[in-house]
Amino acid sequence: xxxxxxxxxxxxxxxxxxxxxxxxxxxxxxxxxxxxxxxxxxxxxxxxxxxxxxxxxxxxxxxxxxxxxxxxxxxxxxxxxxxxxxxxxxxxxxxxxxxxxxxxxxxxxxxxxxxxxxxxxxxxxxxxxxxxxxxxxxxxxxxxxxxxxxxxxxxxxxxxxxxxxxxxxxxxxxxxxxxxxxxxxxxxxxxxxxxxxxxxxxxxxxxxxxxxxxxxxxxxxxxxxxxxxx
Amino acid sequence: xxxxxxxxxxxxxxxxxxxxxxxxxxxxxxxxxxxxxxxxxxxxxxxxxxxxxxxxxxxxxxxxxxxxxxxxxxxxxxxxxxxxxxxxxxxxxxxxxxxxxxxxxxxxxxxxxxx
Ligand SMILES: Nc1nc2c(ncn2[C@@H]2O[C@H](COP(=O)(O)OP(=O)(O)OP(=O)(O)O)[C@@H](O)[C@H]2O)c(=O)[nH]1
Ligand SMILES: [Mg+2]
Ligand SMILES: [Zn+2]
Numbered sequence: 001x002x003x004x005x006x007x008x009x010x011x012x013x014x015x016x017x018x019x020x021x022x023x024x025x026x027x028x029x030x031x032x033x034x035x036x037x038x039x040x041x042x043x044x045x046x047x048x049x050x051x052x053x054x055x056x057x058x059x060x061x062x063x064x065x066x067x068x069x070x071x072x073x074x075x076x077x078x079x080x081x082x083x084x085x086x087x088x089x090x091x092x093x094x095x096x097x098x099x100x101x102x103x104x105x106x107x108x109x110x111x112x113x114x115x116x117x118x119x120x121x122x123x124x125x126x127x128x129x130x131x132x133x134x135x136x137x138x139x140x141x142x143x144x145x146x147x148x149x150x151x152x153x154x155x156x157x158x159x160x161x162x163x164x165x166x167x168x169x170x171x172x173x174x175x176x177x178x179x180x181x182x183x184x185x186x187x188x189x190x191x192x193x194x195x196x197x198x199x200x201x202x203x204x205x206x207x208x209x210x211x212x213x214x215x216x217x218x219x220x221x222x223x224x225x226x227x228x229x230x
Numbered sequence: 231x232x233x234x235x236x237x238x239x240x241x242x243x244x245x246x247x248x249x250x251x252x253x254x255x256x257x258x259x260x261x262x263x264x265x266x267x268x269x270x271x272x273x274x275x276x277x278x279x280x281x282x283x284x285x286x287x288x289x290x291x292x293x294x295x296x297x298x299x300x301x302x303x304x305x306x307x308x309x310x311x312x313x314x315x316x317x318x319x320x321x322x323x324x325x326x327x328x329x330x331x332x333x334x335x336x337x338x339x340x341x342x343x344x345x
Contacts, residue, residue, distance in 0.1 A: 002344070002345060003257060003342055003343065003344055004251075004342070004343055004344075004345065005340055005341070005342055006247060006248070006251055006340060006341045006342075006343055007339070007340050008243075008244075008247055008338045008339065008340055008341060009337060009338070009339055009340075010243060010337065010338050011335065011336060011337050011338075012236055012239050012240050012243065012261075012336045012337065012338060013236075013239075013336055015239075094232075094235075095232050096232055126232075126268055127232040127268070129266075129268035130267060130268050130269070130334065130336065152316050155266065155315040155316060155318075156266045156267065156268035156315075157268065159266055159315070159318065159330070160266075185316075187326070188316045188317060188318065189315065189316055189318055190318065191318055191319055191326030191327060192326050192327035
């Protein structure tokens, strides 16, 4: 049988990347910054979001949330307590969210009424890395309780971060958290990422985080084209 | 964990391209895999075998071509290869903040087909 080589050169995530680009353009058009929050399970995504939403809401900044969770709706209920629209994606075992899931959850929302759309990804430091959700900002959360070496062990995800939030900073003492080592490891993988230390318990770093969000939103809305998605 | 869904999409794309080119069978699939793709080779190979069942790709080989990380150094103004995933600076001048130009690919590069 004559064999033949066919050149294809097509990304396997092509379809997701295409959808994400469409979403990003829609978000920009609507004046909204989408924020993709990624971390290991339990690093504090929901807690940080609840505090973020409370502050935004008292400043009359409208925001919405899409929460991905493998099985329960616990996070969605906690988030709804902050008083803004929340939709849930129960992934039933899927280890990451993708752009199609986000697009389906937007139905019936008037995006122009929101300044921010927060997306809580599934707790996982591996799988979400390659899936663009159309976000304008990717925040990776590293809690002080999970070890300073995590950025070195999960470079694909940490390298994709625009900002790294070092969470549960109120526990730094009891966890014997080595701040210098953590910072060094984050910089080794992603030299130019912004780093903010936060605590959902004490509110430390929340002001800096909110300022970072506002600046990121301005930047996103004035950018001409979608940032390159390599 | 997501390697199975990557494998399924890879097989779907490969089969579509093979059929469009009148293939009876696919012998080999070549995949370019970036060092920062977040895909585990081992898991992908396992998923691939499962995903090939009952397709034109059944019994085919998956050949992985690694794509090292390259960044564009803002200071040297050219593409450079950092010394490692945990040393993402420009190896020439030490600058931080280079944009990634290669290393995230999960790309169906080529197929070897029989007609
Ligand atoms: N001390 C302290 N505890 C925190 C902080 N943030 C979260 N926690 C606790 O950490 C645990 C996990 O927090 P969550 O906010 O549910 O974490 P998550 O990342 O949303 O978890 P998953 O969605 O299940 O991956 C809870 O018991 C929180 O109360 C913090 O800043 N300080
Ligand atoms: Mg949560
Ligand atoms: Zn350089």
